[in-house]
Amino acid sequence: MTTTVVTxxxxxxxxxxxxxxxxxxxxxHKLLSYVLLVSILAIVVVPLMWAVAASFTPNEQVxxxxxxxxxxxxxxxxxxxxxxxxxxxxxxxxRAIVNTLALSFGSVLIGLLISAMxxxxxxxxxxxxxxxxxxxVLITFMIPVEVIIIPLYILMRDWGWINTWYGLFIPGxxxxxxxxxxxxFFADIPQxxxxxxxxxxxxxxxxxxxxxxxxxxxxxxxxxxxxxxxxWNSFFWPLVVAPAPEFRVVQVAVSLAVQSRQTIWNELMAGxxxxxxxxxxxxxPFQRYYVRSIASTGIK
Amino acid sequence: xxxxxxxxxxxxxxxxxxxxxxxxxxxxxxxxLESLYAxxxxxxxxxxxxxxxxxxxxxxxxxxxxxxxxxxxxxLIVNPLQIGLALLLALLVNQALRGIDFFxxxxxxxxxxxxxxxxxxxxxxxxxxxxxxxxxxxxxLPAQPFxxxxxQALWSIIMMASWVGVAYWALFILAGLQGIPTELYExxxxxxxxxxxxxxxxxxxxxxxxxxxxxxxxxxxNFLLFVPVLILTSGGPQLSTNTLMFEAYRRGFxxxxxxxxxxxxxxxxxxxxxxxxxxFWLLRTSD
Numbered sequence: 001m002t003t004t005v006v007t008x009x010x011x012x013x014x015x016x017x018x019x020x021x022x023x024x025x026x027x028x029h030k031l032l033s034y035v036l037l038v039s040i041l042a043i044v045v046v047p048l049m050w051a052v053a054a055s056f057t058p059n060e061q062v063x064x065x066x067x068x069x070x071x072x073x074x075x076x077x078x079x080x081x082x083x084x085x086x087x088x089x090x091x092x093x094x095r096a097i098v099n100t101l102a103l104s105f106g107s108v109l110i111g112l113l114i115s116a117m118x119x120x121x122x123x124x125x126x127x128x129x130x131x132x133x134x135x136x137v138l139i140t141f142m143i144p145v146e147v148i149i150i151p152l153y154i155l156m157r158d159w160g161w162i163n164t165w166y167g168l169f170i171p172g173x174x175x176x177x178x179x180x181x182x183x184x185f186f187a188d189i190p191q192x193x194x195x196x197x198x199x200x201x202x203x204x205x206x207x208x209x210x211x212x213x214x215x216x217x218x219x220x221x222x223x224x225x226x227x228x229x230x231x232w233n234s235f236f237w238p239l240v241v242a243p244a245p246e247f248r249v250v251q252v253a254v255s256l257a258v259q260s261r262q263t264i265w266n267e268l269m270a271g272x273x274x275x276x277x278x279x280x281x282x283x284x285p286f287q288r289y290y291v292r293s294i295a296s297t298g299i300k
Numbered sequence: 301x302x303x304x305x306x307x308x309x310x311x312x313x314x315x316x317x318x319x320x321x322x323x324x325x326x327x328x329x330x331x332x333l334e335s336l337y338a339x340x341x342x343x344x345x346x347x348x349x350x351x352x353x354x355x356x357x358x359x360x361x362x363x364x365x366x367x368x369x370x371x372x373x374x375x376l377i378v379n380p381l382q383i384g385l386a387l388l389l390a391l392l393v394n395q396a397l398r399g400i401d402f403f404x405x406x407x408x409x410x411x412x413x414x415x416x417x418x419x420x421x422x423x424x425x426x427x428x429x430x431x432x433x434x435x436x437x438x439x440x441l442p443a444q445p446f447x448x449x450x451x452q453a454l455w456s457i458i459m460m461a462s463w464v465g466v467a468y469w470a471l472f473i474l475a476g477l478q479g480i481p482t483e484l485y486e487x488x489x490x491x492x493x494x495x496x497x498x499x500x501x502x503x504x505x506x507x508x509x510x511x512x513x514x515x516x517x518x519x520x521x522n523f524l525l526f527v528p529v530l531i532l533t534s535g536g537p538q539l540s541t542n543t544l545m546f547e548a549y550r551r552g553f554x555x556x557x558x559x560x561x562x563x564x565x566x567x568x569x570x571x572x573x574x575x576x577x578x579x580f581w582l583l584r585t586s587d
Contacts, residue, residue, distance in 0.1 A: 037393075044407060067434040069431065069437065120312050121313045140324045146527075147328075148327040151326075151331040170323070229412065234414075254417060254420060255531060269421075276412070290408075294472070
C-alpha cells in the first residue's frame with residue numbers, strides 16, 4: 001500500500017513538473033513574441049516619428065539631436081510651424097492639395113462606377129470571350145504604369161492631352177484590382193434576387209444600380225479606398241503628363257522639392273507628412289475593409 | 301436569353317475595356333513596335349526598321365549589361381528576403397496575444413504611404429548625419445555612407461523597399477493563415493506533434509496558394525521597381541543601382557533613344573513572365 005502511494009505522488013510530482021515546464025515555455029514564447037512585436041513597431045514608427053518631429057523643427061536644428069541619436073530627436077524641443085507656413089505661402093502647396101483632392105474624388109466616383117459595372121458583367125453573365133477578357137484585366141493591373149510610360153506619353157502628346165485634366169485623370173481610371181474585388185463580392189449575391197427582379201420587369205442597369213449597389217457597401221468602401229489611395233499616391237504619371245505648375249499634385253510637389261531644395265530639410269519633411277497624412281488617416285478607420293479586399297485577391 | 305440580352309454584359313464592360321485597350325494594351329503594343337525601330341533625329345525623326353538590333357545593342361553595351369546584372373542581383377536578394385520576413389511577420393501577428401490588433405494596425409502605416417514619400421523619408425534617414433548613422437553612433441559603430449557608396453546603395457534600396465514590402469506581403473499571408481481551420485492544429489497537438497512538424501505539414505501546404513501568389517506578385521513588383529531608384533540614387537553611385545527598369549527610363553527620357561529603351565522594357569517583361577512561369581512550375585501542386 002505504501003508503495004502505491006509513493007508511486008502516485010511520484011507521478012503527480014512529474015505531472016506538476018511537466019505542467020510547470022510547459023507554462024514556463026509558454027511564458028518565454030509570449031515574452032519573445034512581445035520583444036519582437038515591439039522591435040518591429042520601433043522599426044516602423046521611429047523613422048516616421050522623426051519625420052514628424054523634423055517637420056516641426058527649425059531647419060538649423062533638424063540634425064541636432066539625431067547625430068548622435070537622443071530621444072529629443074523624436075520630440076521637437078521648440079516646435080515651430082515655420083516649415084508648413086513656408087510650404088503654403090511660398091511653394092503653393094495649397095493649390096497642390098486642392099488639385100490632388102479634386103483628382104482623387106473624381107477618380108473614386110468614376111472609377112467606382114466603371115469598375116462596379118465591369119465586375120457585375122464578370123460575376124453575373126456568361127458571354128463569349130469572358131475568360132480571355134478577365135485575364136487581360138488581371139494582367140493589366142499587375143503591370144505598373146512606369147513600364148508603358150513612354151508610349152503612353154507619346155499617345156497623350158499626339159492627342160494633345162499633355163498638361164490637361166484629361167491626361168491627368170482618364171488613363172488612371174481603370175483599376176483591375178477594384179474590378180476583381182467587385183466581381184468577387186457580386187458573385188456571392190444569390191442569383192434568385194436577380195431573377196426575381198427580372199420577372200418583375202426591372203432592366204439590367206436598374207438591377208445593378210438600385211438593387212445590387214445598395215447592398216454592396218463593404219465592396220464600395222474597399223473600392224473607394226483603393227482608388228483614393230491609388231490616385232492620391234500617384235506620382236510618376238502626373239509628373240510626366242502634367243508638368244505645368246497649375247496641375248501640380250501633392251506627390252509631385254514633394255518629390256520635386258528633393259531636387260530643388262536639398263538642404264531645407266524641415267520643409268521636405270513637412271511636405272512628406274502632408275502627402276502621407278491623408279492616406280494614413282483614411283486607412284486607419286477603414287483598415288478592416290482595406291485589408292479584406294487586398295487579401296481576398298491573394299486567396300481566391 | 302433574348303438576342304438583345306446578349307449585348308448586356310458587353311455594355312457593362314465597355315467603359316473599363318475601352319480604358320484598358322487605349323491606355324494599357326495600345327501603348328504596350330506600340331512599345332513593342334518601337335523596340336524594332338530606330339529613330340534618327342539627324343534625319344528629322346525618320347524611323348527605320350532594324351529588327352532585333354536594339355536588343356543586340358542592350359547586350360553589346362557595358363552599361364546595358366551592367367544594368368541586367370544589377371537587376372538580377374537586386375531580385376535574387378530582395379524577393380526571398382521580403383517573402384521570408386513576411387511569412388515570419390504573419391506568423392507573429394497571427395498569435396492570439398493581448399494588444400495584437402494595435403500592433404497590426406501600426407504595421408499598416410508603411411503601406412498607406414506613397415513610395416516616393418517613403419523614399420524621401422528614407423533618404424534623410426540614411427543621410428550622412430541622419431537617423432541611421434545617429435543610432436550607429438550611439439551603439440559605438442562607425443558612420444556608414446549608405447546611398448553614397450557603390451557597395452551599400454543597392455542594399456539601402458533593398459532595406460527601404462522591404463520596409464514597405466514585408467508589411468504588405470505579410471497582409472496576404474496573414475489572411476491565408478486565418479483561413480486554416482484551427483481544428484487541424486488541435487488534432488495534431490493531441491497526436492503529439494511538435495511546432496516545427498505542424499508548420500511543415502499543416503501550415504506550409506495550406507499556404508501554398510497564397511505563397512505562390514505573393515511570390516509572383518512580389519517578383520513582378522521588384523523587377524519593375526522604379527520610383528525609389530529615381531528618388532534615392534538615380535541609378536548611381538557608379539551605376540551600382542542602375543536597374544534595367546531605370547536604364548530604360550534613362551535611355552528613353554533622358555537620351556531620347558526610344559528604340560533601345562523599348563527593347564529593354566520588352567526584355568524586362570519577357571524575363572518577368574519567364575520567372576513567373578518558373579515560379580508557378582516550381583510550386584505546382586501535385587494533384
